[in-house]
Amino acid sequence: MADTLFRSAELIEPGDLVLYHGSIQASHGLWLAIPCPCHICRAIDALGLADVRFALIDPWRERSGPYHARRESITRSAACS
Numbered sequence: 001m002a003d004t005l006f007r008s009a010e011l012i013e014p015g016d017l018v019l020y021h022g023s024i025q026a027s028h029g030l031w032l033a034i035p036c037p038c039h040i041c042r043a044i045d046a047l048g049l050a051d052v053r054f055a056l057i058d059p060w061r062e063r064s065g066p067y068h069a070r071r072e073s074i075t076r077s078a079a080c081s
Contacts, residue, residue, distance in 0.1 A: 012054070012071070016080050020056055020066065022073030027066050031056035033074060036067055 012018060018033045035045065036053040044051055054074060056065035 017077035
């Protein structure tokens with residue numbers, strides 16, 4: 001039961017602030033996460049596969065963020081707690 005509670009605390013909801021720490025080093029930092037809107041990611045989601053990907057949006061709208069970000073590449077910000 002403790003594992004289930006721990007995993008639910010890590011869920012990322014659309015619009016959550018996240019820290020990106022993936023392979024695109026120039027994009028490391030704070031972003032808003034939304035489900036990736038590309039047709040490939042939507043098709044994967046429609047099939048019910050567990051490989052959820054995110055598009056990252058700059059909270060200040062100053063730069064464009066990475067798309068197709070894996071769940072493993074982002075961490076939910078403590079500001080969402």
